[in-house]
Amino acid sequence: MITTGTRRIREPRITLVGAGPGDPELITMKGANALKDADVILYDALVNEAVLEYAAKDVVKVYVGKRSGEHSYSQEAVNQLMVDYALNYGHVVRLKGGDPFVFGRGYEELNFAASYSIPAQVIPGLSSSISVPGLQQIPVTHRGLSESFWVVTGTTASGAISNDLYEAARTRATVVVLMGLNKLKDIVKLYQQEHKNRLPVAVIQNGSTENEKLAIGIVDTIVELVEEKNIKAPAILVFGEVVSLHPQFQPIKDFFAAVKEVD
Known part of the structure; x- marks a missing residue:
């Protein structure tokens, strides 16, 4: 004293x-x-x-x-x-x-x-990279779907996309992007270049709060869904098969199944 x-x-x-x-x-x-x-x-x-x-x-x-x-x-x-x-x-x-x-x-x-x-x-505190998907019943790892997960910043200090995202998009891991909403279109292009157009994606704004917003889709549709739902920062992005476990993804599964039957 x-x-x-x-x-x-x-x-x-x-x-x-x-x-x-x-x-x-x-x-x-x-x-x-x-x-x-x-x-x-x-x-x-x-x-x-x-x-x-x-x-x-x-x-x-x-x-x-x-x-x-x-x-x-x-x-x-x-x-x-x-x-x-x-x-x-x-x-x-x-x-x-x-x-x-x-x-x-x-x-x-x-x-x-x-x-x-x-x-x-x-x-320590609960990181939004794990807890926010978890609150939405999206595990970052799940047997048979994902054996690991990446947590990547969407934008570096220079304003460019993190180089790690180029590597992450090539893996089968769940990829959680923090501070990346304004780079969503660019990140989507990375996944499209890897021919992962149908990979499930979740975007969660203000996770765990009363102002939470959620968009569930696939790589090819997520940008449009985010715009429709007027999702803003702060938000996290989750790319990976584990997103398919969310209840809102079931209609998308049903659609793909119906298309496959027609083909």
């Missing part, structure tokens, strides 16, 4: 907490307890603000979200804020959507805290 003027603050420390996919009840108990103990919370755009209700009423809450069209903080600025608040307030919780280590740049923040000799710990 340190006394500064009339205010007593605790020793600085930082906790990286994964908030999960969106539903505030899907944060871990350990994550919720960290929020209760926090002096300051720095939270991202993908964090459902209802999660902040786990925190004490007098906690300092700082929005450092990054979204297109909004004021955003650079990663360097977020790193510095995190350290400055820890030194001046005590316990800082860095709250991130999903899991801090799945495209969350969590290790960069952990490393930055270490450069100031500030103790830090990580509390």
Whole structure:
């Protein structure tokens, strides 16, 4: 405990907490307890603000979200804020959507805290890459359909499609694409080039929340379905035979079966 003027603050420390996919009840108990103990919370755009209700009423809450069209903080600025608040307030919780280590740049923040000799710990969260399909009864692996899964970012820092997607499209694995909705047409072309026109695809917006939207189709139809349903970011893309297990895919199965009989 340190006394500064009339205010007593605790020793600085930082906790990286994964908030999960969106539903505030899907944060871990350990994550919720960290929020209760926090002096300051720095939270991202993908964090459902209802999660902040786990925190004490007098906690300092700082929005450092990054979204297109909004004021955003650079990663360097977020790193510095995190350290400055820890030194001046005590316990800082860095709250991130999903899991801090799945495209969350969590290790960069952990490393930055270490450069100031500030103790830090990580509390994992449910990654949307697994939990959001799961909530839709889409397993990322299933015996006979998929023996592995890839989790790939849709867009790199340069704005280009990730090179890993070219490789992923050639495999039989389930491929979950995060931050890739604006590249959907380009990703679809990759699968069409691999002659996977009928591969099942799911696009899920705001997974696990009351604003969730879902489009279920195949590679050749998914772009049109997403436009019809007016699906926007944030959304995840799931390419793979496991999507055929979703109840909404049954009519598509029936259609293909009828076409095959006619042929």
